[in-house]
Amino acid sequence: MTVYVAEEFSPAESDILRRYFTNLDGPVFALVNLPEVVKGALFARYSRSPKSLRRLFLDEFVGDLDIEGDQTIDATVGLRRAEELYDRVFLEYGDDSVAQLGGVHLACEQASNVLTKVLEWGRLMSYLEQSTRYISYDTRIGGRYRFHRDPAVLSSHLGTRFVGDMDRMFDTYAGLLPVVQDWFRREIPKDPGDSDLVYRQAVRAKAFDALRGILPAASLSNVGIYGTGQGYEQLLLRMRAHPLPEARTYADLMLYELRKVIPSFLKRVDLADRGGAWSTYLSTTRDDLSTLAARLLEPGGSGDAAPHDAEPVVTLVDHDPDAEVKLVASMLYAASDRPESELLELVRAMSIDDRLAVMRAYEGQRGNRRHKPGRALERVGYRFDVLADYGAFRDLQRHRMLTIEWQQLSPAHGYTRPAAVDAAGGAAAFDEAMERSAALHAAMVEPFPHQAPYAVALAYRIRFAMQFNAREAMHLLELRTTPQGHPAYRAVAQQMHRLIAEQAGHRAIAEMMRFVDHSGEADLERLDAARREERRRHGS
Incomplete structure (x- = not known):
């Protein structure tokens, strides 16, 4: 290993540095207690300076630091300087890589299963999504089943039917849940070595898996996201151009919250000649291709609600x-x-x-x-x-x-019905839910083509x-x-x-x-x- 020549710092400098760096004498260290924009700007300046990072921090950033008071709270050192530097490097010079150097953890709660696929599109981000294997969808939020209610649909002539059909699908899920769990208990008895808790959790997960196909794509989920400023910018540009109203609404909510943490990294998103032009390009290209495809390609089969072979x-x-x-x-x-x-x-x-x-x-x-x-x-x-x-x-x-x-997503390719549902005696109720899903989709697809997938049950094929x-x-x-x-x-x-x-x-x-x-x-x-x-x- 190459011998590392440690830098020397005065006692006063060391007192400042140890609050923001995990060590003062090694070649590897982490930055702590700094706003994301400061870390990004510090690294951006670092790439253009002969100084070490800690020396650069002392010489060019620490001047704005207030070291009085609680030393455990997040620092605001260098925030103004970081914003100015970022504007110069990023907006003037176009160095997009700077926006890869600061990240944010963001929660997107109560998003439909259609929206979660939009959120999880980007490669350079990390996601954790609520699992249908662990969440029982017979529980309610505020007295209502857990599904997205699109404002335009609710205010239309289909509003009452949409809520009613969704409720009936969730009712079917809730009604079959104890039936399928009982069947699994009969088929797979508890091992004497397993506790009641372990066995109960495994049976519930198995039943949730078997019945998740009844849930509509409007079902709600929570998604945790970690990404860089660049990743969020790309995500927001796509979401602002997306035809689904829910996606555009969440884009506005996300932008507002992210600007509390990394405002500089997202300055271009809603500038008319930057992010606005980019989002327009995305939406125009999508619409033009859809129009051309409709003219050049024969329409697909109309489909029905019949089950197909269970194998994909x-x-x-x-x-x-x-x-x-x-x-x-x-x-x-x-x-x-x-x-x-x-x-x-x-x-x-x-x-x-x-x-x-x-x-x-x-x-x-x-x-x-x-x-x-x-x-x-x-x-x-x-x-x-x-x-x-x-x-x-x-x-x-x-x-x-x-x-x-x-x-x-549509009912065109039929659906899969798990063998366990058949064996437990739930086939008729399952098929009825699929028929309801397909009929609601058919009613929605013309007036609400982008919201129609909300009606499609997860058992349908895509x-x-x-x-x-x-x-x-x-x-x-x-x-x-x-x-x-x-x-x-x-x-x-x-x-x-x-x-x-x-x-x-x-x-x-x-x-x-x-x-x-x-x-x-x-x-x-x-x-x-x-x-x-x-x-x-x-x-x-």
């Missing part, structure tokens, strides 16, 4: 026949001094055994799915077309580093495309096939893995994804997790 349809639409040669060349690249074109020729001349030896050495001894090989796996990729229920789509959509695009490289595939498929996962998305991931091995013929690549689980549906998926949580609670 997964099609591998694109892969590289030469993928494994390119992959082995990429694996050897960093370990050699050859150009890639020469490596490709050498790999083509290798025996199958030698290629496999390279791949196995690169993979190494993976102890669990979190042990990931390097970026050579990003050399090859796959594109899938998927038709699966909206519940499965919601879970898969959150994998941000891949490319995912989806079509408008078509979406997923594109990712082999390294992303390893992460996604190993994670989403674990036995505790929901059966709907497990089936999608399992099919993808089989197609990589069998249709693409990339058996060696598929073999590297050794923690993909092809077992059938688990009895109580969350039972092992509940057991671990209980052990942690009791310190054992």
Whole structure:
């Protein structure tokens, strides 16, 4: 390790610095107790100064610091200077990377399941969303079921019907919940070694999973977001251009709150010639393409409320026949001094055994799915077309580093009805809820084309495309096939893995994804997790 030459600070300087830096004598340290805009501006200035960060802080930022009073509260040191510097660097020079240096945790509560997909679009942000597996939707907020009530819909001739049909769907969910839980208790008796709490949690999660398809896309969820100023700017520009009124309303709410924390990073969002022009570009492009597509493409089938085969349809639409040669060349690249074109020729001349030896050495001894090989796996990729229920789509959509695009949610592709609902005697009630959902959507789609998806139950299928490289595939498929996962998305991931091995013929690549689980549906998926949580609670 390179010897670090520590800086010297006077006692007075050290007294100031220790409040804002995690150490004063090491080469690695964190910034604390500073507003996000100060950290961003400090790093921006840092990139253009020969000084160390701590010295730069002392010389150019600390002059505005009031060190009197409670030293544990967030500092406002350098805020004015930071704002001025940011304006100069960001607005005048156009250095967008500055906005990557300050982040905010933001909560978006009571957002519809349609809106959550809009919120979770950006790659360079982090999200946590309320899970239908842990939240019982028979409970109410303010005496009302948990679904979004669009003001325009409510004030229209469909308002009373919308609320009534939503209530009936939630009533069906609430009525079937104890029925399905009782069926699971009969089918999967409690293990003598499990506590009542562990068993009850696992049964509830299983019932919630089986019945979540009854919930409409208007169902409410809470989303926690962490992102940089740049990430939020991009998100808000898209939301302000979105055709869904709920998205535009939340964009205004988010902008107002974010400006309390990182105002400088969001100055361009609502400037007419900056963010305004950008949002106009997005909306105009979307509308023009929709108009052109309607003219060039035949309309799809009208669809109905009938159930389809419970298995999702997964099609591998694109892969590289030469993928494994390119992959082995990429694996050897960093370990050699050859150009890639020469490596490709050498790999083509290798025996199958030698290629496999390279791949196995690169993979190494993976102890669990979190042990990931390097970026050579990003050399090859796959594109899938998927038709699966909206519940499965919601879970898969959150994998941000891949490319995912989806079509408008509607009842056109039918729905899936879990076998457990049939076995518990709930098929008729489930199908009635699906018919109600489809009929409400049909009534809404002409007067409210953008709000109509609110009416669609999560059991209905949606078509979406997923594109990712082999390294992303390893992460996604190993994670989403674990036995505790929901059966709907497990089936999608399992099919993808089989197609990589069998249709693409990339058996060696598929073999590297050794923690993909092809077992059938688990009895109580969350039972092992509940057991671990209980052990942690009791310190054992």
